[in-house]
Amino acid sequence: MADITASRRVRRTPFTPGVEAAGVRGYTVYNHTLLATRFGHDFVDDYHHLKRHVQVWDVACERQVSVRGPDAGHLMQLISPRDLGRMADDQCYYIPIIDRAGGMLNDPVAVKHSRDHFWLSIADGDLLQYLLGVADALGFNVEIDEPDVSPLAVQGPRADDLMARVFGDAVRDIRFFRYRRLPFEGHEMVVARSGWSKQGGFEIYVDDFDLGMPLWNRLFEAGEDLEVRAGCPNLIERVEGGLLSFGNDMTRENTPFEAGLGKFVNSPANYLGKAALLARPARRMIRPLAIAGDLPPCDRLWPVLAGGRQVGQVTSAVHSPDFGINVAIGMIGDSHWDAGAKVEVETQDGMRDAVVQAKFWI
């Protein structure tokens, strides 16, 4: 490919100096922010390392939309089909956000601070603008902005050990998708057990730009004997685990049902998309696929065919060393969404045979 060109619009993060010093070789742009995709070491080696050791990821690109004020709860109710009624004040919820037609606008993790204050840790897309549009139109009493908060992820089987050395043993007691406020250099930060891998770990919501590199350095000093490494979300691992990427695997054209997120459609509230969503049963759905042969990079939609007719599309695909096959995520029509269905995938390098799988590789 070609170099990424920096500008104020493609933002550096508090951790960019650390990422650069670790030998970043590839970037993508996510929420107008740099996100590393590749480091000096081998891509497959990084994958094995993530599954065995511990990595520190600059995921500052998971920008926060802060929703605060007397109408915050009401606004949250209007935009998501997920029931937030029993959400605790130290809890994180994965919540699809939908428009009035039931189409997905984003799939953030909501972090609840109080009844009147939430952060939405967003996937790629300016979800802030949708919330602002709704709030402005209705004259809500709520502040919506992007605070100085940059998540840093610590992922992998040794994540607890590394985090305990920096934040103390309290981290071991944090439950999945819960958080605690823990001090670093006298400053309390939200530390949640979450992250975009299936290997376990934490996300630290660093809410002071100037504490970014001190925290980065402390983690690397503390983790030297744990073989800690600078990393980034790993395509192989996330496809194996079925972690969806908004904008890749589903878009506004898809409902939460199509994205396989039907269990998060349970709100009793009268959210904006309720009538439309409940009237749109899924006729296509996210499915794991195993694809045969050699694959080029999946940098565009790959049509999925059966008997010469398009029955779906593949949106993420890569070779899995651990499973010895090409693992893929696709949106497949109901005629071929059952496990075992045989289909063909049209890549830029030609057709490949594929089989729909019963489940992801976890």
Next chain:
Amino acid sequence: MADITASRRVRRTPFTPGVEAAGVRGYTVYNHTLLATRFGHDFVDDYHHLKRHVQVWDVACERQVSVRGPDAGHLMQLISPRDLGRMADDQCYYIPIIDRAGGMLNDPVAVKHSRDHFWLSIADGDLLQYLLGVADALGFNVEIDEPDVSPLAVQGPRADDLMARVFGDAVRDIRFFRYRRLPFEGHEMVVARSGWSKQGGFEIYVDDFDLGMPLWNRLFEAGEDLEVRAGCPNLIERVEGGLLSFGNDMTRENTPFEAGLGKFVNSPANYLGKAALLARPARRMIRPLAIAGDLPPCDRLWPVLAGGRQVGQVTSAVHSPDFGINVAIGMIGDSHWDAGAKVEVETQDGMRDAVVQAKFWI
């Protein structure tokens, strides 16, 4: 820097094969879409070429937000301070979009198709989500989506000659910020006299992905003796000309007044941000600056200081070969916004002397 990594989320355009064949060396990401920043030839040579010849730019990243339906006009009135009352059906308007607090959300070019149908050719940011939020909240009867439309720009002093060879002499009669529907391979396309340079030219709104490369190729065949070259928005030329970049030079923190766009605040309608905007006189404003010395890339905010106190920030800066100085765009407080004011600019490589200018270099 490092490579840009392709994925479905960072979209290729209809013209990407042409851009690749032309030897692209650098990309940025703009509206989730690839935008070239650098080709094989020298950056400064490209700048001179743009001012003397003609270039074809893949600006498909200027995505369109289509607003269509009985409430389209009402929605347009709510979101912009610009009076659209006298806009003709073949006209393009540069319109700031603001929120209820008067902060800028984008600065698109609106293309009017009819009273009930507009395209907004947007700067970097998912403005679609704001429009959708307003329309969803108010239950408007309007369709808001991103159509298959990819602008291709033809810019430079020989643009009329090149375009006439492909679209006929009718292009010569198109007035500034007006458009005509002209046929290419039997398909009518919007061809507007507009573009993100001060060298003159056109933007072709290619509304069929599959016509992208045929049009690209035709332009290059027709323009061989005009020395046509694949190009991209040129940082030097646009800073000299004072063309603002939303997300770089102004953000939601700024009003249109601060961005120097006060002349577009003239709507008699009761737009959402009216009360707040009119109550926020500008105490800082976009200004041209000349900066002394050698400059590193302006890839972050540079504080502007006077007497040790911050009085503004520089957001775009680069050396201008034609003017023999470093040209820059900054947001400067009222204590130092007069022409001739002496300030200091804090770059990542140290302090530089600078002088506020009376006007841009055009």
